[in-house]
Amino acid sequence: MNLADLQHQFSRALHYQASGEECSIVSDVFSADERMQIYRNNFIISLSEVLQATYPMVQALLGEESFTQVARHHVLNQPLTRGDVTHYGEHFDQSLRQFDAVMQAAPYIAEVARFEWAIDVSQQLFSRNNSVQYSLADLAQIPTEQHANICFHLHPDVVLLTSPFAIYALQQAINHHDEQLSSLDIQQAQQGVCACNESGEVWSLALDKHSYQLLDGFRQQLTLGAIEPQYLSALNKIIELNLLAGFSLPAQLASE
Amino acid sequence: MISTTQHPLIGIGLREPHLDFFLTEPAQLSWLEIHSENYFKPDSIARQQLRKIRQQYQISCHGIGLSLGSVERINRQHLQQLGSLVNEIEPMLVSDHLSWSENGGHYFNDLLPLPYTEEALDVFCRNVLEVQDALKRPMLIENPSSYLKFTHSTITEWDFLAEVQQRTQCRLLLDFNNIHVSAFNHGFTAHQYLQGIPADAVDEIHLAGFTVKQLDKGEIWIDTHSRPVSDEVWQLFQSWVAQHGARHTLIEWDLDIPEPDVLLSEAAKASAIVHSIERNVAREAS
Numbered sequence: 001m002n003l004a005d006l007q008h009q010f011s012r013a014l015h016y017q018a019s020g021e022e023c024s025i026v027s028d029v030f031s032a033d034e035r036m037q038i039y040r041n042n043f044i045i046s047l048s049e050v051l052q053a054t055y056p057m058v059q060a061l062l063g064e065e066s067f068t069q070v071a072r073h074h075v076l077n078q079p080l081t082r083g084d085v086t087h088y089g090e091h092f093d094q095s096l097r098q099f100d101a102v103m104q105a106a107p108y109i110a111e112v113a114r115f116e117w118a119i120d121v122s123q124q125l126f127s128r129n130n131s132v133q134y135s136l137a138d139l140a141q142i143p144t145e146q147h148a149n150i151c152f153h154l155h156p157d158v159v160l161l162t163s164p165f166a167i168y169a170l171q172q173a174i175n176h177h178d179e180q181l182s183s184l185d186i187q188q189a190q191q192g193v194c195a196c197n198e199s200g201e202v203w204s205l206a207l208d209k210h211s212y213q214l215l216d217g218f219r220q221q222l223t224l225g226a227i228e229p230q231y232l233s234a235l236n237k238i239i240e241l242n243l244l245a246g247f248s249l250p251a252q253l254a255s256e
Numbered sequence: 257m258i259s260t261t262q263h264p265l266i267g268i269g270l271r272e273p274h275l276d277f278f279l280t281e282p283a284q285l286s287w288l289e290i291h292s293e294n295y296f297k298p299d300s301i302a303r304q305q306l307r308k309i310r311q312q313y314q315i316s317c318h319g320i321g322l323s324l325g326s327v328e329r330i331n332r333q334h335l336q337q338l339g340s341l342v343n344e345i346e347p348m349l350v351s352d353h354l355s356w357s358e359n360g361g362h363y364f365n366d367l368l369p370l371p372y373t374e375e376a377l378d379v380f381c382r383n384v385l386e387v388q389d390a391l392k393r394p395m396l397i398e399n400p401s402s403y404l405k406f407t408h409s410t411i412t413e414w415d416f417l418a419e420v421q422q423r424t425q426c427r428l429l430l431d432f433n434n435i436h437v438s439a440f441n442h443g444f445t446a447h448q449y450l451q452g453i454p455a456d457a458v459d460e461i462h463l464a465g466f467t468v469k470q471l472d473k474g475e476i477w478i479d480t481h482s483r484p485v486s487d488e489v490w491q492l493f494q495s496w497v498a499q500h501g502a503r504h505t506l507i508e509w510d511l512d513i514p515e516p517d518v519l520l521s522e523a524a525k526a527s528a529i530v531h532s533i534e535r536n537v538a539r540e541a542s
Contacts, residue, residue: 001371001408002375003327003371003373003375003376003379004327006371006406007326007327007356007359008359008360010359010368011359011360011362011364014364020404023406024371024406024407024408025404025405025406025407026404026405026406026407029473029474030471030473030474030476032404034471034473035403035404036404038403038404038469038476038478039366039368039369039403039404042366043364043365043366046365046366047365050365079361079362079363080362080363080364080365081361081362081363082321082331082333082334082363083293083320083321083322083323083331083334083357083358083363084293084294084296084321084334084337085293085365086293086294086296086297086300123300123301124297126299126300126301127299128299129299199301199304200299200300200301200304201301
């Protein structure tokens with residue numbers, strides 16, 4: 001068997017799509033497939049540990065046994081596509097949705113996974129090396145008549161997330177071992193933001209409708225003039241949260 | 257200031273739970289080894305912390321994701337990220353494994369075994385040379401632990417590794433625990449293995465613990481890096497160092513990671529062995 005065929009067949013065997021006997025493995029005291037099973041276990045456990053690190057809330061809410069089952073399914077169906085694991089774990093919410101019993105017991109669990117993935121993405125995108133045209137300190141120099149043309153830019157790590165469940169409140173209750181966990185109304189929809197502080201540590205916050213819509217406008221790179229005026233009242237709050245990297249003006253205005 | 261009880265050649269694996277410890281405590285060791293892939297992102301918190309740690313320690317970059325044994329070529333993005341890390345951190349050593357971990361664009365986050373054939377040897381050497389060309393430095397190749405053999409292997413692992421070294425002029429990282437584990441699993445002796453390895457090409461040694469897995473038909477030893485170094489591996493280490501001299505030596509612990517004191521205590525054991533051998537050599541020389 002040449003190396004290309006062997007590695008292809010071995011990869012299939014790791015996914016239970018071929019047996020150890022089909023990979024030219026020596027059978028002795030242990031069968032070829034028993035030996036292959038050690039590698040299957042290592043592969044599944046190592047990537048399951050990555051999922052555990054990314055989804056601690058999901059694991060805490062599901063319990064270890066159920067989490068392990070879903071993680072195994074995810075590892076066998078969602079390949080790692082890079083030689084490092086820092087980006088692994090996307091679409092775990094979809095894996096959860098395939099487990100009817102899990103979704104019936106905790107209908108909000110896939111949303112919790114979406115939330116934890118947003119936290120992970122924020123961390124992945126963290127950077128303060130941005131090249132925005134103007135810093136916020138330059139705002140004072142922009143004439144009032146040009147304000148409508150200002151386009152604010154978010155830090156790359158700002159991730160917006162809405163959910164039909166109260167996932168931000170749930171996180172707060174879990175993190176603070178809050179006694180309110182039992183009285184939490186999880187059925188309440190929430191919207192909010194995940195972002196990093198200057199050191200790269202992630203934080204998250206539920207936002208009121210105006211703040212969220214304003215941020216969403218910035219995410220779409222709308223100018224202030226193109227955003228619903230009622231949302232602009234939240235601008236100071238967004239600036240205080242340090243979510244803005246700076247702003248830009250259309251080229252012809254910037255050169256004036 | 258380096259502790260007088262620790263030998264300057266002894267280091268430990270830097271793992272995430274210990275980043276704060278090594279940032280804040282006075283240095284007791286001269287070097288630490290990182291898993292390169294965990295520090296690829298230039299803006300990450302981990303990379304920022306590594307920059308600070310680098311001010312106090314020498315660093316060795318140990319990779320698990322190059323997939324040097326894959327029939328496909330080295331992933332250019334991975335290599336570029338490694339190169340960027342190496343350029344910034346200026347590690348004293350850069351290493352990866354005699355294994356593969358990628359096929360068809362899918363990675364397995366594990367060190368998978370190679371058939372020891374002429375074809376695999378050509379592929380492995382091609383990939384090592386490509387990495388060395390890109391990094392503009394020799395890399396170290398570590399012997400793996402393994403739990404199976406292929407029917408069509410025609411070369412022993414130690415001969416394969418020695419041939420890789422000769423053809424690519426790479427350096428070697430000898431993991432004594434891996435030799436001990438594989439020797440049990442495949443029925444050879446550690447002595448046989450070490451006889452086949454060119455000692456003068458060895459620049460680093462790894463020491464770690466293993467776990468015995470009891471199956472219905474017998475035992476398999478698994479390289480879990482979750483326990484203290486076994487007595488037998490300490491003996492192998494002592495005997496090899498007495499014969500060939502000390503090398504940079506690492507205490508590795510990756511699962512059920514204990515408090516830093518436990519690792520430092522294992523490092524002190526390694527240090528004591530090296531100090532003792534060096535004292536004997538000095539005594540004999542005088």
